[in-house]
Amino acid sequence: xxxDVEAMYAEIILDHYKAKHHSGLRDPYQAQVTHVNPxxxxxxxxxxxxxxxxxxxxxxxxxxxxxSQASTSVMTDLVIGxxxxxxxxxxxxxxxxxxxxxxxxxxxxxxxxxxxxxxxxKFPARVKCALLGWSAFKDAAxxxxxxxxxxx
Amino acid sequence: MPETQLTTAVxxxxxxxxxxAAVRADFPILSREVGGQPLVYLDSANTSQKPRSxxxxxxxxxxxxxxxxxxxxxxxxxxxxxxxxxxxxKLAGFIGAARPEEVAFTKNASEALNLAAHTLGAxxxxxxxxxxSVLEHHSNIVPWQLLAQRTGAVLRWFDITEDGRLxxxxxxxxxxxxxxxxxxxxxxxxxxxxxxxxxxxxADQAHRxxxxxxxDGAQGVPQRPTSVTELGADLxxxxxxxxxxxxxxxxxxxxxxxxxxxxxxxGGGEMIEVVRMxxxxxxxxxxxxxxxxxxxxxxxxLSAAVDYLTSVGMDxxxxxxxxLTAYALARLGAEPxxxxxxxxxxxxxxxxxxxxxxxxxxxxxxxxxxMQFLDARGIAVRGGHHCARPLHxxxxxxxxxxxxxxxxxxxxxxxxxxxxxxYVRDFFGGKR
Numbered sequence: 001x002x003x004d005v006e007a008m009y010a011e012i013i014l015d016h017y018k019a020k021h022h023s024g025l026r027d028p029y030q031a032q033v034t035h036v037n038p039x040x041x042x043x044x045x046x047x048x049x050x051x052x053x054x055x056x057x058x059x060x061x062x063x064x065x066x067x068s069q070a071s072t073s074v075m076t077d078l079v080i081g082x083x084x085x086x087x088x089x090x091x092x093x094x095x096x097x098x099x100x101x102x103x104x105x106x107x108x109x110x111x112x113x114x115x116x117x118x119x120x121x122k123f124p125a126r127v128k129c130a131l132l133g134w135s136a137f138k139d140a141a142x143x144x145x146x147x148x149x150x151x152x
Numbered sequence: 153m154p155e156t157q158l159t160t161a162v163x164x165x166x167x168x169x170x171x172x173a174a175v176r177a178d179f180p181i182l183s184r185e186v187g188g189q190p191l192v193y194l195d196s197a198n199t200s201q202k203p204r205s206x207x208x209x210x211x212x213x214x215x216x217x218x219x220x221x222x223x224x225x226x227x228x229x230x231x232x233x234x235x236x237x238x239x240x241x242k243l244a245g246f247i248g249a250a251r252p253e254e255v256a257f258t259k260n261a262s263e264a265l266n267l268a269a270h271t272l273g274a275x276x277x278x279x280x281x282x283x284x285s286v287l288e289h290h291s292n293i294v295p296w297q298l299l300a301q302r303t304g305a306v307l308r309w310f311d312i313t314e315d316g317r318l319x320x321x322x323x324x325x326x327x328x329x330x331x332x333x334x335x336x337x338x339x340x341x342x343x344x345x346x347x348x349x350x351x352x353x354x355a356d357q358a359h360r361x362x363x364x365x366x367x368d369g370a371q372g373v374p375q376r377p378t379s380v381t382e383l384g385a386d387l388x389x390x391x392x393x394x395x396x397x398x399x400x401x402x403x404x405x406x407x408x409x410x411x412x413x414x415x416x417x418x419g420g421g422e423m424i425e426v427v428r429m430x431x432x433x434x435x436x437x438x439x440x441x442x443x444x445x446x447x448x449x450x451x452x453x454l455s456a457a458v459d460y461l462t463s464v465g466m467d468x469x470x471x472x473x474x475x476l477t478a479y480a481l482a483r484l485g486a487e488p489x490x491x492x493x494x495x496x497x498x499x500x501x502x503x504x505x506x507x508x509x510x511x512x513x514x515x516x517x518x519x520x521x522x523m524q525f526l527d528a529r530g531i532a533v534r535g536g537h538h539c540a541r542p543l544h545x546x547x548x549x550x551x552x553x554x555x556x557x558x559x560x561x562x563x564x565x566x567x568x569x570x571x572x573x574x575y576v577r578d579f580f581g582g583k584r
Binding site for chain 1: 187518519520521524525527528535536537541544550551579580
C-alpha cells in the first residue's frame with residue numbers, strides 16, 4: 001500500500017509541487033477569481049490574461065497540498081499559449097481523467113505532465129485537490145471571454 | 153532511550169485495571185485491516201467507532217419493535233415508544249439532568265446549537281451581545297452569526313492565549329461579558345486543541361449579568377463524566393455518534409424552567425397541542441422541540457451506547473484519555489518537525505491532538521499529504537481545518553493534522569502514528 005501512495009506522489013508531481021511554474025500574481029489581466037476547497041480551507045487566487053483569443057498568461061497565488069499545487073503548476077504549462085477553446089478542451093479532458101477512478105488511459109501527447117495525476121484519481125477524496133486550480137482557470141476563462149465580448 | 157522510558161511509564165500508570173484489550177474486543181471494526189495493515193483509528197473526535205452492543209440494539213429494534221412512537225397506539229407502537237422514552241431517561245441520567253423532560257432529541261449537535269440560537273434568539277434586540285470564542289467549531293459560530301444578522305445583535309469573541317486556552321484576562325480587560333450580554337456559548341472541550349474550557353467560571357459570570365450559558369458538549373460529553381448542574385450550563389448540546397452511538401441523533405439538554413419559556417424551533421407533527429386554521433398551540437418541552445418522526449432506532453442505539461460507556465465507567469474513560477494524551481503529547485512532541493497545537497499539559501485537556509509537520513529543511517507538509525501517507529499505513533487521522541477555520545487563522549495556519557483518542561486507543565497506536573510521521577517527513581524531505 002505504501003508503494004501505491006508513493007506511486008500516487010509521482011516524481012513529476014513532487015517536481016511541480018516544488019517548482020510551482022508560473023506562480024505569483026501578475027498584471028495585466030482580464031479576469032481574477034478566488035476558489036476554495038471548503039473542507040480544508042485551501043485557496044487559490046488566479047488571474048488570466050488574454051491576447052486576442054490566446055491565453056497570454058495565467059498567474060496565481062495558492063495555499064494547498066502538494067496535489068493541488070502541482071496540478072495548478074501543470075495546468076499553467078498546458079494552457080498558456082493555447083486558444084481559449086483548446087484550453088477548455090484540455091480542462092475537460094483533465095477533469096474526465098480525474099473522475100475516472102484511474103480507469104482511463106490518458107493521452108500523454110495532450111495532457112503531458114498532467115497524466116501523472118491518473119494515480120490521484122484512484123483516491124476520490126483527493127480529486128477535488130487536483131481540480132482546484134483547473135476549476136479556477138475555467139471560471140476565469142469564462143469571465144475573461146465574457147468581458148471581452150462585452151467590450152466588442 | 154526516551155521511547156522505552158515512556159512506554160514503561162504508561163504501563164505503570166495504566167496499571168489501574170483499565171483493560172483496553174477487553175474494550176477493543178467489543179468493537180468489531182477495530183480488528184479490520186486497511187490497505188493490508190491493521191487499522192489504527194485516530195479519528196474519534198470526528199466520529200467514534202461502535203461496540204457490538206450498539207450495533208445489535210439497533211438491529212434488534214428494527215427487527216422486532218419497529219413502529220412510530222406516540223402516534224402509533226398498537227403493541228409495536230407502544231414498544232417503540234417505551235424504548236424511545238427509555239433512551240431519553242437514560243441520557244438524562246447520564247448527564248445528571250434533573251428529569252428526562254429536560255432532554256430533547258435532535259439530529260446532531262449542530263441542530264441542537266441551531267435550536268438554541270433560534271429559540272433564545274426570539275427575544276434578542278439590536279445591540280444585545282452574544283459571546284463565543286475563536287476556538288469554536290463552525291457549529292457554534294455560524295448559528296450565532298446568522299442570529300446576529302437576523303436580530304442586529306452583536307457577536308463578540310473570546311481570544312485564546314499562546315497555550316491555546318481561553319484568554320480570560322483579555323476578556324476581563326475588554327469587558328467581554330457585561331450587562332448587554334444575553335447569550336454566552338462555548339465549547340466545553342475544543343475539537344482541535346483539546347482545551348477544556350472553564351465553563352463553570354464563565355457560566356457564573358454570564359449568570360451574574362443575566363445571560364444564558366450555552367455549552368457545546370460534542371467533545372466533552374463523550375470523554376468526561378457529565379453533570380449539567382456542576383457544569384453550570386443552561387443549555388447543553390451534544391451528539392450521539394461521537395459517544396459510541398449512531399449518526400443521525402443528538403440532543404439538547406436545558407433547565408426545564410428555561411425550556412418552558414422558549415418558542416418552538418421546527419414546526420410539524422407531534423410538537424403541537426392544538427392546531428387550528430387560525431393558529432396553533434404547542435406541546436410542552438421536550439416534545440415542543442421534536443417535530444416530525446424522530447430517529448427512533450438511533451435513540452435505541454444511543455441508549456445502548458450510554459450503557460456501554462457506563463459499564464466501562466466515565467471516570468475510567470477520562471483517566472485513560474488523560475494518560476494517552478500525556479503519552480501522545482510527549483511522543484509526538486519528541487518527533488522532529490512536529491509542532492503541537494493547544495495546551496502542552498494533558499491536565500484539563502481532551503484527547504484531540506492537532507499538529508503541523510515540517511521536513512528537516514523546515515518545509516511545511518500539507519495535512520492532506522500527511523493524511524494520505526498515514527492512510528496508506530492503515531492510520532486514520534483528519535487533515536484540514538476541522539470545521540474551525542477562525543481558530544486556524546488565529547494560529548496563523550490554514551490547516552492541521554489531527555489525531556484524536558478514545559476509550560479503545562492504545563499507546564502502540566500512538567507509536568504507529570509517530571513512526572508514520574517520521575516516514576512522511578523523510579519522504580517529503582527527499583530522504584526516501
